[in-house]
Amino acid sequence: MSLSHMAHHFRRGPRVRAVLAAAGTAFFGLAAMPAPAAAVVHGGSVGSCAICHLMHDAATGQIALDGSRPLLAAESSTDLCLTCHGRGNGVFGATPMAPPTEYGAGNFTWLLEDNLNDGAGSAIAGDAAGHCINSPDRGTGADSRWDRAPGGTFPSASLGCTSCHDPHGGGGYRMLHGPGPVQGGLAVFVYPAPVAEGLDITNPGAGESPNRHTAYHAGMSLWCANCHGQYHSEGSGSAFRHPVDDNLEDDVRNRYNRYEGDANPRGGMTATAYIPQVPFEGPATSTTGTDGPVATDRIMCLTCHRAHASSAPAAGRWDFRLVRLVDDGVASGSYPLPSPYPGNGQGQLCKKCHDEGHDEGRACLSCHGATGESPFPMIR
Numbered sequence: 327m328s329l330s331h332m333a334h335h336f337r338r339g340p341r342v343r344a345v346l347a348a349a350g351t352a353f354f355g356l357a358a359m360p361a362p363a364a365a366v367v368h369g370g371s372v373g374s375c376a377i378c379h380l381m382h383d384a385a386t387g388q389i390a391l392d393g394s395r396p397l398l399a400a401e402s403s404t405d406l407c408l409t410c411h412g413r414g415n416g417v418f419g420a421t422p423m424a425p426p427t428e429y430g431a432g433n434f435t436w437l438l439e440d441n442l443n444d445g446a447g448s449a450i451a452g453d454a455a456g457h458c459i460n461s462p463d464r465g466t467g468a469d470s471r472w473d474r475a476p477g478g479t480f481p482s483a484s485l486g487c488t489s490c491h492d493p494h495g496g497g498g499y500r501m502l503h504g505p506g507p508v509q510g511g512l513a514v515f516v517y518p519a520p521v522a523e524g525l526d527i528t529n530p531g532a533g534e535s536p537n538r539h540t541a542y543h544a545g546m547s548l549w550c551a552n553c554h555g556q557y558h559s560e561g562s563g564s565a566f567r568h569p570v571d572d573n574l575e576d577d578v579r580n581r582y583n584r585y586e587g588d589a590n591p592r593g594g595m596t597a598t599a600y601i602p603q604v605p606f607e608g609p610a611t612s613t614t615g616t617d618g619p620v621a622t623d624r625i626m627c628l629t630c631h632r633a634h635a636s637s638a639p640a641a642g643r644w645d646f647r648l649v650r651l652v653d654d655g656v657a658s659g660s661y662p663l664p665s666p667y668p669g670n671g672q673g674q675l676c677k678k679c680h681d682e683g684h685d686e687g688r689a690c691l692s693c694h695g696a697t698g699e700s701p702f703p704m705i706r
C-alpha cells in the first residue's frame with residue numbers, strides 16, 4: 327500500500343499533540359490509562375503513522391505525508407520521542423537529583439547538571455554526562471566540547487534519538503539502527519544492531535538490579551563503532567588505552583568472580599559475582615543471571631559506559647575520577663551513582679577485573695589516561 331493511500335485512513339490535525347501527550351502519560355507511568363502494546367506505536371502497523379506524523383490536510387483528502395518530507399507532531403524527532411519517553415518514568419527525567427527507574431541505558435536528565443566533577447579540578451558541566459541530544463523542548467543542545475563523535479565523524483549538532491534508534495522499529499535490540507543510512511543519509515552505519523535482551527520499560531517496579539538487568543549477547547562494541555571506531559584502541563585518539571572488544575582471559579575472569587568489593591576482594595563466589603555496574607557480553611548471559619563471566623564472555627563499550635548518559639563524566643557507569651566511590655556527588659552536589667558494594671573505602675570498579683595493588687591511593691586515571699591535552703584534566 328502506498329504511503330499516501332495509508333495516510334488517507336488517518337487524517338489528523340492539531341489533536342495529534344494532545345493524543346500523543348495522553349499516550350505518553352499512559353505508557354510511562356503518570357496516570358492509569360490502558361496502554362497499547364509496543365507494536366501499536368513502533369511496529370509499523372498502518373494505523374500507527376498518525377501517532378507521530380501530522381497528516382496535513384491543506385485541502386480535504388490531501389495528505390502531506392508523501393515520503394519525502396514527513397511532517398512530525400513535534401518540533402523535532404527527539405522532542406517527538408520525548409513526548410512519550412520524556413518525563414515521568416522515561417529516559418529524560420524531570421530533575422537530575424531524582425532520576426527515574428534505571429532500565430540500563432542511563433538517563434539524559436544528567437545533561438541538566440551544572441557540575442559533575444567530584445575529583446580534583448574545576449566544574450565539569452552536564453554536557454559531559456553523555457550523549458547530548460538536541461531537544462529544543464528540554465533546552466539541551468550540541469555538546470560544547472566535541473563537534474563530532476570522538477574517534478569518528480558523526481556531527482554532534484545532529485545527535486538525537488533517531489541517530490541511534492529507528493522510529494519505525496526495524497527489529498534490532500531496542501530498535502537500534504542496523505547497517506544503512508540514518509537520519510536521511512547524514513551517516514551510514516556499517517555494523518548491525520547489537521544482540522541483547524532488555525528489561526520491560528513499562529514496569530516501573532522492574533528497574534535494574536543484580537538479578538534484573540540487560541543481557542548483552544553480542545556486537546555492542548561494533549555497533550558503537552558505527553560512530554566511534556574502536557575507541558581506546560591504539561590510534562583512536564583516546565588518552566586512555568584499553569581493550570574494548572576482547573574475551574575475558576582466565577586471570578580477569580577469576581578476579582571478577584572472586585571480587586566482592588574492597589571489603590572482600592578475594593572471597594566472593596562465581597554464582598553471585600555479577601554486578602550491573604560492570605556488565606560483560608556473551609551468548610549465555612540472561613536478564614536474571616547473577617553468575618560472573620565464562621570463557622566466551624567479552625568486555626565491550628557498555629562494560630564501563632552507559633549508552634545514554636550518567637551522573638559522571640563520559641557517561642561512566644561509575645565515576646572514573648574518584649579514589650573512593652563514597653565521594654561521588656559530595657563536591658559537585660550531583661546525584662551519587664549507587665555503589666554496588668558497601669563501605670566507605672570502596673574504590674574504582676576497575677578493580678572488579680584488576681588485582682593490581684599499585685595505585686598509591688590515587689584514581690586509576692591519574693596515571694592511566696592522563697595527558698596535558700586530555701579533555702578531562704586528570705588528578706595529579
Ligand code: HEC
Nearest residue numbers: 329367370371372374375377378393396403488493509510
Ligand atoms: C514513533 C513515531 C513514528 C511512527 C509511529 C511513525 N513514524 Fe515515520 N518517522 C518518524 C520520525 C521521528 C521520522 C524522522 C526520522 C529521523 O529523524 O531520521 C520519520 C520518518 C519517516 C519517513 C521518512 C523516511 C525515513 O524513514 O526517515 C517516512 C516515509 C515515514 N516516516 C513514514 C511512516 C509511516 C508510513 C508510518 C506508519 C506505518 C510511520 N512513519 C510511523 C516517526 C514515526
Ligand code: HEC
Nearest residue numbers: 349350353364367377406407410487491493500501527528
Ligand atoms: C505515542 C507514544 C510514543 C512515541 C511518540 C514514541 N514511543 Fe517509543 N515506545 C512507546 C511505547 C508504548 C513503547 C512500548 C514499551 C514496551 O512495551 O516495551 C515504546 C518503546 C520504545 C523503545 C523500546 C523498545 C523495546 O524493544 O523495548 C524504544 C527504544 C523507543 N520506544 C524509542 C522511541 C523513539 C526513538 C521515539 C521517537 C522517534 C519514540 N520511541 C517515540 C511509545 C512511544
Ligand code: HEC
Nearest residue numbers: 453454456457458469472474475480482489550553627640
Ligand atoms: C550515531 C552516532 C553515535 C553512536 C551510535 C554512538 N555515539 Fe557516542 N557520541 C556520539 C557523538 C556525536 C558524541 C560527541 C557529542 C556528545 O558527547 O554528545 C558522542 C560522545 C560519546 C561519549 C562522550 C560523552 C561526553 O560527553 O563526554 C561517550 C562515552 C560515548 N559517546 C560512548 C558511546 C557508546 C558506548 C556507544 C555505543 C553504545 C556510542 N557512544 C554510540 C555519537 C554516537
Ligand code: HEC
Nearest residue numbers: 407411417429430431432457459486487490500527540633
Ligand atoms: C548514542 C545512541 C543513542 C541515543 C542518541 C539514544 N539512545 Fe536510547 N538506547 C541506546 C542503547 C544502546 C540502548 C540500550 C542500552 C542498554 O540496554 O544498555 C538504548 C535504550 C533505550 C531505551 C530502553 C530503556 C532504557 O533506559 O534502557 C529507550 C526507551 C530509549 N533508548 C529511548 C531513547 C530516546 C527517546 C532517545 C532520545 C531522547 C534515545 N534513546 C537516544 C542508544 C541511544
Ligand code: HEC
Nearest residue numbers: 476547550554556557566568570626627630640646695702
Ligand atoms: C575499561 C573501561 C572502558 C571501556 C571498555 C570503554 N571505555 Fe570509553 N572511557 C573509559 C574511561 C575511563 C574514559 C575517560 C577517559 C579520560 O577521561 O581520559 C572513557 C572515555 C570515553 C569517551 C569520551 C572521550 C574521551 O576521550 O574522554 C568516549 C567517546 C568513549 N569512552 C567511548 C567508548 C567506546 C565507543 C567504547 C567501546 C568501543 C568504550 N569507550 C569502551 C573507559 C572505558
Ligand code: HEC
Nearest residue numbers: 567568569573574575578604625629675676678679690694
Ligand atoms: C570487565 C573487566 C575489565 C574492567 C572493568 C576493566 N578492565 Fe582493564 N583490562 C581488562 C582486560 C581483559 C584487559 C586485557 C589484558 C588482560 O587480560 O589482563 C585489560 C587491560 C588493562 C590494562 C593494560 C592495557 C594494555 O594495553 O596493556 C590497563 C592499564 C587496564 N586494563 C586498566 C583498567 C582501568 C583503569 C579500568 C577502569 C577504568 C579497567 N581496566 C577496567 C578487563 C577489564
Ligand code: HEC
Nearest residue numbers: 674676677680682684685686687688689690691692693694
Ligand atoms: C601512580 C600511577 C598509577 C595508578 C594510580 C594506577 N596505575 Fe596501573 N600501572 C601504572 C604503571 C606505571 C603501570 C606499568 C606501565 C605499563 O606497563 O604500561 C601500570 C600497569 C597497570 C596494568 C597492567 C599490568 C600488567 O601486568 O601489564 C593494569 C591492568 C593496571 N595498571 C590497572 C590499574 C588500575 C585498575 C588502577 C586503579 C585501581 C591503576 N592501575 C592505578 C601506574 C598506575
